[in-house]
Amino acid sequence: MDLGEILLGNMVDVSPKSDKARLSSLFALLFGQKFKKGVIVLIIGLTKHLKDDFGIDFKNQNLLDEAFTHASYVNEHPKENLKFYxxxxxxxxxxxQLCVSEYLFKRYDTMPEGKLSRLRAAMVCEDSFSKFAKECHFDEYIRLGKGEEKADARKRPSLLCDIFEAFIGALYLDQGKSVVVDFISQVVFPKLDMGWFDHFFDHKTELQEYLQKDGECSIEYKLVNQEGPDNERLYRMAVYANGEQLGEGTGYSKKxxxxxxxxxxxKKFGKTATK
Known part of the structure; x- marks a missing residue:
């Protein structure tokens, strides 16, 4: 039986009635250190979340534990010999930086270096990383000290950014670059087509210039549908030129x-916003 089966199967009962000593012994055997019951539940929850939602099964659980441990927690538990992220x-x-650079270099093969650098900066900044972490529910699995917990640190963008970067580092050490690319292909790269970085691109202006280069052209955008809760609503919009639909796209706002x-x-016309 592998580690994933031990963690995610029915062998480990994490209900209030489960035997604390038995759980601590099991985790000490697996990871070479003892954990409190609440931490065990946290680790199992994170492991299951990564496997179910992203198909990721960590080989070295200690790396994952380190990536989600804040210095404040380590300072409050000096006898546990823990590492923080x-x-x-x-x-x-x-x-x-490397993975995003490589992706942009290949996707926008005629974009000048200066524009590539600015787009990369928008994708790997604190604001973006903190949003990615929140979307992945990483905030729910951070180990914080009591003071930081009371201060709502797990909602702090700088901390969420750090945790996202730490997770990427742990995943790279555990499974290599290809698995990291697979993960950010699910979480990060699709945002380019969902309007997350529209402050960098202006596709609408470029399309208008292209369509009207030989004369007047009526361009219209229409709402196709919308779905999801108010705080995460997705809008599917369609663009028409002289009544003919040219494309559809989705974003977290109509714009x-x-x-x-x-x-x-x-793309239909073989163009990209690379000017």
């Missing part, structure tokens, strides 16, 4: 959806 975050930052629709229309 700072060093592994340093590595994750570099890995994200973002319009930009995504314009981007799809540009």
């Amino acid at each position: 700072e060093r592994i975050e340093f590595l994750g930052d570099a890995v994200m 973002a959806g319009e930009q995504a629709a314009a981007a799809q229309a540009l």
